[in-house]
Amino acid sequence: MLENIDMLLTVKSNEYKKNMKVLEVKLGELQRKAWELKIPIILVFEGWHASGMGEDINRFILHLDPRGYDFYTMTPPCNEDFLKPFLLDFWTHTPRRGKIAIFDRSWYSRAIIKHFGKEKHEEKFEKCLEEINWFERQLSDDGCLILKFFLHISEKEQENRFKEIKKKGIPLILSEYEKKNGKENGKENGKENGKENGKNLDFIHQYNEYMPIVEKVLEKTDIYYAPWTIVEANDRNFATLKIIMTATQAIETHIEQVTMTPGQQTIKYLDIGTSKLHELSGSTLEKTDVSKTITSNEYGKSKKLYQQKLETLQYELFGKRRSLIIIFEGWDAAGKGGDIHRLVEELNPRIYRVVPVGSPNDVEKAHHYLWRFCEGVPEAGHITIFDRSWYGRVLVERVEELCSEEDWKRAYREINEFEHVLIGTGAIILKFWLHIDKDTQLERFESRQNDPQKSWKITAEDWRNRDKWDFYKAAANEMFQKTSTANAPWIIVESNDKLYSRIKILKIISETLERELKTDF
């Protein structure tokens, strides 16, 4: 692939200037148009070391309005980076609609660094590339334009540049410079990180060893919705022009598509192929017997038992660096708050956290719907309890028509992929649907309304939702069928009796943790 590239392409200085004059104006216009149309754009830069990426990126962003782009450069990984799936970090940096995110090295470099040199991890590397493809497809499906540039120079040219750079006294990598010149200030850590980082970035000196890996990456991830552009970068002016021309053309085309055929784009999505459906005995809500109860005596005993178990298990989870994600969905007034209260009563707040999910704010609305959940995903060793979750997409957003039919239909697969990635890095996922019948809901609504301490809990929205009970039921049933997977099952919790509900949840979580923590991940 890279061998056949013609590295002799050049552009003369006056030609470069002439072209740039035109492109500058064009780029500015396109940026403003993309902002108006709320199109998010991602530009990825990868390439050989000393291929001139920094300079090219600077020549690019000079012509952008700084309010409209964010620039992310790869920094030496901090310990926290290892505690979450590596793509999450990039998820949080995806641009809001209308903005441009520019990545100076990206998930690709991170993936290569993670896996290079570990032959046995070949399979994991493949999986990693697959996850990258999912990630980019999900963003593209959401309307994001993704362009990826690989700056290619020949080995000989690279050698020359290394010499030139050395002569000038400019650091090859910033962190190398830092290591040499490190002041007392950050020495303790700086030293370690410099070393770490130097080692991580060795690949930039090993052109031939890395060639096959780079080719593999380019081949496996060059996809119509996120194509690679190989940039012949022996000549700097040529490289800059090619990047800016490619980008302007692609943005222009994208804008044309968006404006010319509104609503006519055919977004294709495949079936959920990634995960086997979990056997759901009594899965659907109709079959659930909500009337199960326990005595108050049993309750007290069981609560104590399971809370103590969980208190111990949380430290085991922490020690084994696994993580636990617990999702609570269900009918209004089904008792989520009370259930969560009993669940965390004896836990350590340094290990668990509760993430309540309401309607998205303006910044959240301007992103992919999964974006806002990334921050709440627990680090290795931690527990997050989501009080409502990303399933809002296929529940409230579906029923209230807050997104298009295509959007929520596509979401089943996206959510399965998202959870699959989390599970792949050691997360244990449990999803509870708290189920009550319609009469019980009515009783609880009324009693809340009559209790001055609790009346704030009940709003007009709750009553409106209640009117749409059957629509929500249909949505919930489809959700169970399409997203209950072996590793992230839905559990329907009979909750007419609050005590029964609490114990069932405590019990299932304890038992799942005991089972999962017995085996090494």
Place this chain on the structure above:
Amino acid sequence: MLENIDMLLTVKSNEYKKNMKVLEVKLGELQRKAWELKIPIILVFEGWHASGMGEDINRFILHLDPRGYDFYTMTPPCNEDFLKPFLLDFWTHTPRRGKIAIFDRSWYSRAIIKHFGKEKHEEKFEKCLEEINWFERQLSDDGCLILKFFLHISEKEQENRFKEIKKKGIPLILSEYEKKNGKENGKENGKENGKENGKNLDFIHQYNEYMPIVEKVLEKTDIYYAPWTIVEANDRNFATLKIIMTATQAIETHIEQVTMTPGQQTIKYLDIGTSKLHELSGSTLEKTDVSKTITSNEYGKSKKLYQQKLETLQYELFGKRRSLIIIFEGWDAAGKGGDIHRLVEELNPRIYRVVPVGSPNDVEKAHHYLWRFCEGVPEAGHITIFDRSWYGRVLVERVEELCSEEDWKRAYREINEFEHVLIGTGAIILKFWLHIDKDTQLERFESRQNDPQKSWKITAEDWRNRDKWDFYKAAANEMFQKTSTANAPWIIVESNDKLYSRIKILKIISETLERELKTDF
């Protein structure tokens, strides 16, 4: 101070339960009221190790609505933490109006860890405590309620608890547990950090050695706007009750003050005592001769010269771990964009960034006005160019009456303190005011409006601002007088001639960097 505490205070279990039942309800009500009134609340927890902080905090947050609080626990510092002033990290975690931020260890622990064992740093420690007092006062002046709890147990009790904890197999500090049980996953870094962290947290085992430091901290930072409450924590029920009672009372009182005397609170602020005013020759705008020019030939030569200087100086800055903050303010159409363009043209985008500052979004509006700038403050070794800045408080917010007179009057001191802290950690600060006369502005407005490529740059707001020229002038002049300090001077740039303006800026930055980088910080 701590010696005289009566450690024998206890509460019986049934008394505890009875009280908690009442407090629970009260706390919930107060939280909702504080949310309605948009009062931000900060709760700080510090204390001896094994004093039961985690448990007490959990007992506290169990009764809060999770939508209304954020919990921050102290994590082992990551390398990036050393690259910025330590308080900035906490600045970013200050709560938005209406929310509660709970700190499980805080800036106090960070300050103690930073300075303990380094006798020579005694003076720095004092400075650090002073900065903490500024920080808390600024938040308090902005309406934030700050409560600080120190959980106190006797040395004997601590020993007993260590034994008990060990017997139970529960980790004393989470990161210690991690170190012992660290899986391959995060080993490379985990090990280093575990060690680092273990060392950092040694103080928890050295009760007597730390006693005088703790007492000093408590004494120096116990201030009416952010008082310490010593919590006798030998008895857990007593501790919990004392914390929750103190908190509910304080919140209640604060709410009463806010609701009963709206607008009548007398916020007192002192004079700017922290920094000497810089000698400003020709400081006021009237005295500035805006007609200075240079020839196009001179411009070309000088631009090349200074851009090359800056290209080299940026790496020196990086190597020495200093940082550079450049602020651009000035009249609309004075040429900020063009000046910034020439400034960064030959810089490395991995070192510099441009932060454009517009009107705050909803989330930003819900915080202290300095909050949104914290993220843009450069790490050690980096450059941030602010295109407009925190000076908006005393310019546009003053003139357009977006804040009260008290607010902007207080801001001079706050800004000086803020910059003083940045300078104290190695930042070089330069503040440019681009000055043009009113006729030149009119010419530029008209030419922009007539140029289809540039007409987007000019809006009705620009014309409105122009009408208030004299008000802005008065605000600018007062700003120069009150915030031009020796280490962060205002420089008025004569900008009727754009070429002159660009060169003056490039020259001043180069010369300042050369001078500053010659001496060790």
